[in-house]
Amino acid sequence: MPKYLFRVKLTVDGLKGLLNEGGTARREVVERMIEGLGGRLESMYWAFGDEDLYVTVELPGNTSAAALGLVTSAAGGVRTxxxxxxxxxxxxxxxxxxxxxxxxxA
Incomplete structure (x- = not known):
């Protein structure tokens, strides 16, 4: 299965949600979402710097990766x-x- 790296920047609302729920709760949400697309969460790391989160996944293909990016960005808590x-x-x-x-x- 193809592998993808999602670079995630949390918005103010996303940061508030993280502070309220914590990182492991968010990992569970992300894992269920990826499995729902027929994929597998490989790694998920919070980070300092330009991005807040790096998520490595296996997904069936580009359309699944696009769907994941579109839905999460449209929800307003993150930019991916x-x-x-x-x-x-x-x-x-x-x-x-x-x-x-x-x-x-030439």
């Missing part, structure tokens, strides 16, 4: 960005593909 993660084997497969390309102005 999604990164598609590739395994070393997937990169090997990409390297073996022949791609014709010419740089602009």
């Amino acid at each position: 960005s999604t990164v598609v993660l590739l395994s070393p084997e997937e990169i090997d497969e990409a390297v073996r593909q022949k791609v014709e390309y010419r740089a602009p102005g």
Whole structure:
């Protein structure tokens, strides 16, 4: 199954919810949501810096990842960005593909 990294920034409302519920309660919510899409929560880490939370998941495909990002962002507690993660084997497969390309102005 494809893997995705969700970078999450909490809004003021999201921070209030976190302070009220705590991190483990939020993990349970996230895990149920991902399992409902046919996926699996791989990791979930709170962080300092530009993002508040990093979530790594396995999902059936891009449409499931898009649905997850859309629904969570539309709820108003978070803003998300999604990164598609590739395994070393997937990169090997990409390297073996022949791609014709010419740089602009070349």
